Amino acid sequence: MATANTVNGRIERARTELSPTQMAAGALFIAALGFTLLFVQDPLVHDSLHNFRHAAGVACH
Amino acid sequence: MFAEYLTRGVKAGVVAGLVFGLFMAVVANPLVAYTDELNHATVEESGHSHEAESAHSHETEGTHSHETEGTHTHEAEGTHAGEGGGHHDTAVSMAVTKVVSVAAGGLWGVVLGGAFFGVAFFFLEPAIPGPDAAKSYLMGLAGFITVSGAPWLVLPPAAPGAEQSLSVATRLPLYAGMMLAGALACLSAGYVYTRLRESSGSVAALVGAAVPFALLAALAVVAPENAVHGALSPTLETGLTGLFAFGQVLLWLVLAAAHARFRPSSASESESAIPTAGRDSAPAAD
Structure with a gap:
């Protein structure tokens, strides 16, 4: 059955539960989020996260 | 069901984010504000001893224009000792950095919880x-x-x-690569x-x-060495590294504990009901 408790079952379940539009929207959202985090190196954003980046162990200087 | 899982993850993320x-x-x-200031003071001190007084003051105006600005406001305010003072080469004030960093800390929990x-x-x-x-943990x-763990090995x-010693352009791909290696190690270990x-x-x-994790450690040994050289005392630097590592461990522990806690009481029933339903239907199909 599609609900079999395996990883493949879960993927199958997500496929039946979510519409293609929902999946596309989700993928786009994650891509946008990742892009923002990776490439928005605007000094304003970057520098205001200075303390946080130290606390998270990702220091860039 | 997917929405339930996402909600539960984000809920755990909110708790950990708080x-x-x-x-x-x-x-x-x-x-961070204090050590920045301390570090900057030490750097300035060594600058004094290396350069002629006039050349030094000129250089301060040229490259650390924002720093002097920060010190100026600090003097004007009078109450916040060194706020923004030790934080050179930055586009924003220390006060903004602090507020944004706290907000980012909260969102960090939510993002990790959701993802x-x-x-x-x-x-x-x-x-x-x-x-x-145990699955949550x-x-x-x-x-x-x-x-964090795998990239921090390097x-x-x-x-x-x-x-x-390594440039940012080298360190970013290295960090991302070690994250990928860490994910692969966890998946293959499972x-x-x-x-x-x-x-x-x-x-x-x-x-x-344990084998994939041994391979991960071996990878970290092979990876390029990054020599860290700071003006702070080594003991203080070790303590700070330990504290920030502890902060991330704490974050994941709270995430896992909250996630385990938010397990819907009906979920354990429906989880066990799924294989049962499968077993029931199998003989019927025969």
Whole structure:
């Protein structure tokens, strides 16, 4: 059955539960989020996260 | 069902985000501000001894224009000692940095909760060994290794103001690559454990699961060395590195504990009902 408790079952379940539009929207959202985090190196954003980046162990200087 | 998992993950993320935001506000913010200031003061001190007085003051105006501006406002305010003073080469004031960093700490928890305990857990839950509550903690451990633990083997959290020998352009791909390696190590450890436990017992399975992590450590040894050189005392730098590492461990622990706690009481029933339904329908199909 599609609900079999395996990883493949879960993927199958997500496929039946979510519409293609929902999946596309989700993928786009994650891509946008990742892009923002990776490439928005605007000094304003970057520098205001200075303390946080130290606390998270990702220091860039 | 997917929406339920995502909600549960984000809920755990909110709890962990509150804790980590608090950690940012009361521990990390003051400490980073202080060590930045201390570091900058030491650098300035050594600058004095190396250069002629006039040349030095000229250089201060040229390159550290914002710094002097910061010191100026600090003098004007009079109350916040060194706020923004020790924080050179920056586009924003220390006050803004502090507020944004606390907010980022909260969102960090939500993002990790949603991504790992919402989306990844939904797909991987059947493959994670152990009883239900233990699965949350194993997910937390895997998340920590992926996001922080594995990259830190090569690039441990640096103390504020420390100089690093590798350039940012080298370190970013290295960090991302170690995250990927960490994720692969966790996934393959889980896979090996499940496979070996079926065939050769749990001791062999544990040994087998340790192999990917040994490979990860070997990879970290091979990776390029990043020499960190700071003006702070080595003991203080070790303490700061330890504190920031502890902060991330705490974050993942709270995430896992909250996630285990938010397990819907009906979920354990429906989980066990799914295989039963499958078994019931199988003979009927025969």
